[in-house]
Amino acid sequence: MAAALRRTFPVATLAAGARRTSAGRKPGSLADSCLADRRLWDQLHAHPRLGSVPTFDWFFGFEEAQGLLMPFLQEAKAASPARVLDVGCGTSSLCTGLYTKCPHPVDVLGVDFSPVAVAHMNSLLEGNQDQRPLCPGHPASRLRFMQADAQNLEPVASTGSFHLILDKGTWDAVARGGLPGAHQLLSECLRVLSPQGTLIQFSDEDPDVRLPCLEQASQGWTVSVQELGPFRGITYFAYLVQGSH
Numbered sequence: 001m002a003a004a005l006r007r008t009f010p011v012a013t014l015a016a017g018a019r020r021t022s023a024g025r026k027p028g029s030l031a032d033s034c035l036a037d038r039r040l041w042d043q044l045h046a047h048p049r050l051g052s053v054p055t056f057d058w059f060f061g062f063e064e065a066q067g068l069l070m071p072f073l074q075e076a077k078a079a080s081p082a083r084v085l086d087v088g089c090g091t092s093s094l095c096t097g098l099y100t101k102c103p104h105p106v107d108v109l110g111v112d113f114s115p116v117a118v119a120h121m122n123s124l125l126e127g128n129q130d131q132r133p134l135c136p137g138h139p140a141s142r143l144r145f146m147q148a149d150a151q152n153l154e155p156v157a158s159t160g161s162f163h164l165i166l167d168k169g170t171w172d173a174v175a176r177g178g179l180p181g182a183h184q185l186l187s188e189c190l191r192v193l194s195p196q197g198t199l200i201q202f203s204d205e206d207p208d209v210r211l212p213c214l215e216q217a218s219q220g221w222t223v224s225v226q227e228l229g230p231f232r233g234i235t236y237f238a239y240l241v242q243g244s245h
């Protein structure tokens with residue numbers, strides 16, 4: 001498998017050690033042609049997981065992200081439960097971590113266009129032969145996984161309905177198929193985001209590349225960036241797109 005797609009367990013990076021950019025990919029690389037292709041993701045998500053770890057995270061997992069995420073859920077507590085959407089959730093630990101560890105009521109929806117990823121997460125949620133069903137951190141919390149194209153969330157999400165939207169590596173994957181697709185993904189996220197809500201894109205892409213893209217496509221919203229990590233030697237970024245608070 002090409003270096004750009006190297007999967008290291010339990011986390012993976014799209015950059016395989018070197019920073020990638022939304023523009024200027026190496027022409028003809030596997031990363032260029034396939035990362036926006038659902039069939040490739042079905043294959044990757046069907047890859048067996050090592051040992052007893054039931055989730056697989058790109059970049060980093062819930063443990064590393066929770067310090068940033070929890071204050072947003074605390075803030076959204078008045079909405080009880082806070083509605084959270086993870087676009088391109090894959091088989092990551094973000095949704096399950098929020099559901100099982102958040103002490104406030106949360107209503108979490110993970111969507112991915114890969115039916116393989118969605119089936120895996122549903123079996124994890126409901127429990128299977130080896131594992132018990134997941135238990136919520138708050139009795140009023142909810143977790144669902146649905147197959148959906150994050151570039152068209154119309155069938156699963158109504159306008160302005162989520163307080164927090166998470167995108168960990170999904171813009172990065174979609175942008176490999178061209179920036180118009182990534183802009184469509186962003187536009188859908190902003191459509192379903194509450195006017196007081198926050199979209200967080202987690203990525204290893206440099207701010208000098210990502211920020212201009214986000215600023216241009218998120219007019220009327222406030223865009224900022226925070227450094228995360230380093231985790232296992234790599235510094236990541238949380239790109240925040242926020243409405244009025």
Ligand SMILES: C[S@@+](CC[C@H](N)C(=O)[O-])C[C@H]1O[C@@H](n2cnc3c(N)ncnc32)[C@H](O)[C@@H]1O
Binds near residue numbers: 014113117
């Ligand atoms: C780099 S992986 C990140 C997965 C997960 N968020 C994580 O952090 O481990 C990108 C994910 O986006 C999904 N994806 C790519 N394009 C998508 C689209 N148009 N709609 C929904 N999911 C998509 C893939 O199936 C894959 O699960």
